[in-house]
Each structure stands twice: as structure tokens, then as C-alpha cells.
Amino acid sequence: MSFQDEEYEAARKRVKLKKGFYRHLAGYMVIGAFFFIMNITTDPTDVWFHFPMIAWGIGLAFHYIGVFGIPYVGALDKSWEAEEIARELARMRGNNRGHQQKQLLNENHEIDELDLNNKYHFEKEEEDLDKWNNYDNRGLKEIRKDFDDEFKR
Structure with missing residues (x-):
């Protein structure tokens, strides 16, 4: 199995x-x-x-x-704290971005403060989402150009 x-x-x-x-x-x-x-x-x-x-x-x-x-018995446990941090991060972001932290927990890894403070990856994702969400005001040629630049390197 x-x-x-x-x-x-x-x-x-x-x-x-x-x-x-x-x-x-x-x-x-x-x-x-x-x-x-x-x-x-x-x-x-x-x-x-x-x-x-x-x-x-x-x-x-x-x-x-x-x-x-x-x-609340496990509220003082370190694994509970890490799970709550991952849950709060996911809730604050309003989507599934906490999946990476959850995946680390499932693999019995701890999330240290350096991982939680490393915002570059999440900020990059937000920039990408903002870029792709603004297409309703742009022309098809611009969209195609951005797509080609992003995925056909």
C-alpha cells in the first residue's frame, strides 16, 4: 500500500x-x-x-x-505552535499559500523563524498574481507578449 x-x-x-x-x-x-x-x-x-x-x-x-x-491540552506543545502559525499564515493570506508550511509539518520538519520571515517567495507570488489580475484593462497583444516573456524563455 x-x-x-x-x-x-x-x-x-x-x-x-x-x-x-x-x-x-x-x-x-x-x-x-x-x-x-x-x-x-x-x-x-x-x-x-x-x-x-x-x-x-x-x-x-x-x-x-x-x-x-x-x-487545549496540546496548546503548549511546539508542534501545535508550528501548526497554528502555518494555519494563521494561510488564513491571513486568504488562500492556500500555507500549504508549504503544512507540507513541512507533515514531513515532521519544524518551521523555524527564518522560514516564516522569508517573505521573498510570497511577495514574488503576490507580484505575479497582481500582474495577471490586471489583464482586464489591457490589450490582447500585451497579454500575449507577457505570456511569451514569462513562459517561453
Whole structure:
């Protein structure tokens, strides 16, 4: 089995786990609403619906931890910090430019501050995008000339 197949299989299993949790959560909410309505219609003075919902909620919390982990536990980990930096860079750029940092993380490399401060590559990409995005105001000959200059060297 190739690395891509293993990676796909791991991602598929992870999605299945998440889907199972969301189904569990939906069932919890539907049954909770049913218990609440049943409690209010049968005997509004005796409130009992929260007892089974608390017990089930504890089970749901354990299911959440099993699927997503304990929130903020890894917040002090160096790999978490590198992932967050890559995520923030991608979010700030508004597109997929954080892919290179993510790729480094997937290969178990750390992103050091020199990599993050090296803006030349990203500034060059922005210049290229700006150049190609301004073609709506230019003539076809200019576009063709720029294309030839850029790709037919």
C-alpha cells in the first residue's frame, strides 16, 4: 500500500469517527428534546428529564474526547505552535499559500523563524498574481507578449 493510500485511509477513518460523533450529538439533542417535551406534558411539577441527559452527556463528552482529544491540552506543545502559525499564515493570506508550511509539518520538519520571515517567495507570488489580475484593462497583444516573456524563455 502506497503512502498516499495509507494517508487516504487514515483520513477516511478520521472522518468516519467525526461523523459518528456528530450523529451521537444529533441523537442526544433529539432525544433530549423528546424527554423534555414528555416531562412537561406528563408532569410539569416533577422535573426528571435532566437525569438521563446528564448521564448521557457524560458519555457524549467521553466520545468527544475520544474523537477530538482534550481541548487545549496540546496548546503548549511546539508542534501545535508550528501548526497554528502555518494555519494563521494561510488564513491571513486568504488562500492556500500555507500549504508549504503544512507540507513541512507533515514531513515532521519544524518551521523555524527564518522560514516564516522569508517573505521573498510570497511577495514574488503576490507580484505575479497582481500582474495577471490586471489583464482586464489591457490589450490582447500585451497579454500575449507577457505570456511569451514569462513562459517561453
